[in-house]
Amino acid sequence: MTTEAASKPIETIFRTYIKTDPRGAARALEQLKSAEAAQILATHPVRLIIPVFEQLIPHFSAEILDSLSPEIRSKILGGLPKRQAVRILRYMNEESRQRVFSLLTEKETKLLLQLLDYPPDTAGGIMDTQFVSVLLTATVQQTVQIIRKAQRKVVGYVYVIDEEGKLVGVISIRDLLLAKTHDLIEPLIHRDVRKVQAQNNREELALIIQESRFLALPVVDDEDHLVGVVRHEQAVRAIQKDILGDLSRMVGSDAEEHSLAPVSIVVKRRLPWLMVNLLTAFMAAAVVSLFEGIIAKVTALAVLLPIVAGQGGNTGAQALAIVIRGLALREILPGMVLRVLYKEMVAGAFNGFIIAIVTAGAVLLWSQSWVLSLVIGLAMVVNMVAAALAGASIPLILQKLGRDPAQSSSIFMTTVTDIVGFATFLGFAMIFFSIFK
Known part of the structure; x- marks a missing residue:
């Protein structure tokens, strides 16, 4: 049997797999190299592989598309939901994008370019461009006909726009069903509609959706033109991604980095x-080197250094997480900064005092040195207060400077707790051991 003949049953099996389980097919393809995945997909009709691309990780989709012909590439991107197509286009270089746009219609290209202009962490970046809208002058019968032609998944709310495309209001499906066929829809419009600006970030969007409790919210541009809708599930996914991005940025990684990234x-x-x-x-390390003399005389100090630094790091991490969460959920307003810092300082002092007593007691039992116990107890209180203040203040300072509060804040916080912890512990040791030698 030839290789070509043997590959035909495999292609048949994979085609069935793509038809019945696009998500499973996507996960299987992600285990391959992008060129191998492209070779497999190129043998299947575009209509079958579009659902697979909807499930693929965007950066991997972009790599696969680079290995396909421009014609197939444009058909796939043209057939995908625009929101998904934009996510993939963000990972493609400018030359590849232009080749795609040259094969799309002018209308499709204009829409994709418009969506690309919105940052991915805004309402415009996550909105769906498929929705039901009708003109202000439409009748009930015309509106019902438009609803019947629309995809079932987009029929949640019927939005009303004027001749310029500006949002006027929303109509209840119930009101439409109860109205007479030839009546105009204008008396049925609810004009006091909750909407979001396309430039609203994810945090603002989350608050609006939480307050309104609607299944979807219309998205408008600066001139109040209706440009899309954000559905509840899209907002939830975006917020989850934002939270995971914050976790990545806190440790110096990148919010857009994926587990399968090159x-x-x-x-x-x-x-x-x-x-x-x-x-x-x-x-x-430079701080520790300043106290080489006392460490050489009291070697137990080297053993206890990680305890002081570790407790400070944990205290700072707790304060850091709470403050970043408060900033993300807008719990911390400008006038509350001093109140937050005071609360963390007091909490750090109380926790530090209790931990210091426990630590000092353990060190006394271990070393039989009350001086060493006193030194580590005092250092523990000072470092935990400093750590709490650092963990609370660093994200607030970064925000004040116009930076992302989560951007590597844990690195800066750990630096403060290490330096303060080492300096106070070894500094107190130098003072007290010189007095009570």
């Missing part, structure tokens, strides 16, 4: 912050 991208995004972390580690 090594070159991973190195490019992580290495700069690893270098920053290395620099801060040298700073902490």
Whole structure:
């Protein structure tokens, strides 16, 4: 049996797999190299592989498309939901994008370019461009006909626009069904409609959806033109992605980095912050080097250093997480900053005092040195107060500077807790051991 003959049953099986389980087919393809995945998909009709592309990770989809012909590439992107197509286009270089646009209609290209202009973390970046809208002058019968032609998944609300495409209001399906066929829809319009601006970020969008509790919200541009809708599930996914992005940024990674991202991208995004972390580690080491003399005399200090730094790091991480969450949910308003810092400082002092008593008691039992117990107890209180203040203040400072509050904040916080912890512990040791030697 020839190789060509043997491959035909495999192609038949995979075609059945694509038809019945596009998501499973996508997960299987992601285990292959992009060129191999492209070779498999190129043997199938575009109508079958579009549902698979809807399930693929965007950056992997972009790699596969680069291996396909421009004609197939444009057909796939033209057939995908516009929101998904834009997510893939963001990972393509400008030359590849232009080749795609040259094969699409002018209307499709204009819409995709418009969506690409919206940052991915805004309402415009996650909105769906498929929705039901009717003109202000339409009748009930005309509106019902438009609804019947629309896809079932987009029929939730019927939005009313004027001749310029500006949002006028929304109509209830119930009101339409109860109205007479030839009546105009204008008396049925609810004009006090909750809407979001296309430039609203995810945090603002989350608050609006939480307050309104609608299944979807219309999205308008600066001139109040209706440009899309954000559905509840889209907003939830976007917020989840934002939270996971914050976790990545806190440790110096990147919000857009995926588990299957190429090594070159991973190195490019992580290495700069690893270098920053290395620099801060040298700073902490430099502080320790200032106290070489006392460490040489009291070797137990070297054993206990990680305890002081570790407790400070944990305290700072707790404050950091709470403040970043408060900023994300807009719980912390400008006038509340001092109140937040005071609360964290007091909490750090109370926790520090209790931990200091426990630590000092354990060190006393271990070393039989009340001086060493006193030193580590005092250092623990000071470092935990400093750590709580650092964890609370660093994201607030970053926000004040116009930066992302989560951007590598844990690296800066750890630097503060290490330096303060080492300096206070070894500094108190130098003072007290010189007095009570």
